[in-house]
Amino acid sequence: MAWRLKVVPDQTNIDFFRAQWLFFWGSWVLMAAAIAVWAVMGLNFGVDFQGGTTIRTESSQPVDVGAYRQALSGLDLGDVAITQVFDPTFDADQHVAQIRIGIQDGEEAVSGEAIARAEAALRAVDPEVRFTSVESVGPKVSGELIRSAIIAVVAASLLIMVYLWMRFEWQYAVGGVVALVHDVIVTIGIFALFQIRFDLTTVAALLTILGYSINDTVVVFDRLRENLLKYKTMPLREVMNLSVNETLSRTFMTSGTTLLALFALLIWGGDVIRGFALAIIIGVLLGTYSSIYVAKNLVLYLGLPRGDKAKKPSRNAFADIDA
Incomplete structure (x- = not known):
């Protein structure tokens, strides 16, 4: 029999929502602190944005x-x-x-x-x-780059919200996009706090964070939707906790292997790419956290339709993949 490394057991029963409101409101406080640091200290703009x-x-x-x-x-x-x-x-x-x-x-x-x-x-x-x-x-080019960067981040967030709304219920869309906003704002706040250079490569990292974070959120959302149809009488909080536990090994392995590559870039990739790697490392950690304690908590607060009112998952070539 082939030897396999097991980092996360097949069956886990971690209560991720034990202190759900502490984490949820703590996330809002963290966002407010990031905005305050951003407003007071400002960003260390690179030549791309400053001219x-x-x-x-x-x-x-x-x-x-x-x-x-x-x-x-x-x-x-x-x-x-x-x-x-x-x-x-x-x-x-x-x-x-x-x-x-x-x-x-x-x-x-x-x-x-x-x-x-x-x-x-x-x-x-x-x-x-x-x-x-x-x-x-020049200043004209740098101003255009700032506007383009803002438009890119906002447009990506709106398109992700539309996708989630079409694929799931509207509560999922709201939870997913609020989690993305949380990740972007806190990442920018960290860059402002430590005065890390903020340039076009950092904007590219922020867009990468949006895609990475929503990927983990959608995986848990999909499992949650399946479990809502399977456990129709189980309280929503318990169904959410079950869904997070069932996808925990996938989340851990995906985030872990991604971080291994990013830390290699951070250490040996050179100073040109260091800001990009650091932004994505922060985003991966925040995205894993916000998928549970921001997106899922917000969906739990908003509530979801149960039974026949729930939107059923579509059957496609990827429907049977074990997340």
Whole structure:
């Protein structure tokens, strides 16, 4: 007989709804705190959204942020941010810095002459410095990117709600979309709290979070709908608890294997992709949590039709897959 690793037993009887209202209202408090942090501290927008020029430098000499800042301070470049980039994949003599020059009022972009002066000043501090990349984005483009990002997230959420409404009852749609909003807002709040760079790759991660989170929610919703028809007299709370337990092994294995790949990207993927990997890691953890303690709790509060009034699952090629 083949040996199989069992992380979760076949039969579990965990009472996920023992402290259901504590988790439910705690989730709303967490969302409010995330919005407050977002409003007070703001997001650390990358050049994609803020506009300006980012110069990436590389040298065999250690980065002296103070010397870099002093060299650029007399050039009248406006808002300049200098950060040293750390990465475990870098060589021992590979020292990388990122210099962001913001667009000044009334200007459409940082001029080429200003960039050249900045590079010359940095070479005076470190003659071995190399400029591996220079990226510029104007304020008009960055404003369009912000609007497009907001539209993409809102449109994806609305389409997911329409899908859930058509496939299930309206209560499922409301619960699923509120859980998605919870995941996105809390993720953005974490980025604001720790001032992690927020750029287009982060928006891509947020859209990925929407798809991943709703996938886990739909799996439990589908099992819940089947169990509602199977256990017509069982209280809704117990049916929900049974459905979550029956899909627990699938949730654990899917989230676990996804996190293994994401942590590998976070550690060894380099600083360019680190924000993307971190956002999805946060989203996977939040999505697993919100599928139970936000979406299911909200559906439990709204109630569901029982018996013949319940919407029956359609029979298709995937209907018999064991989740």
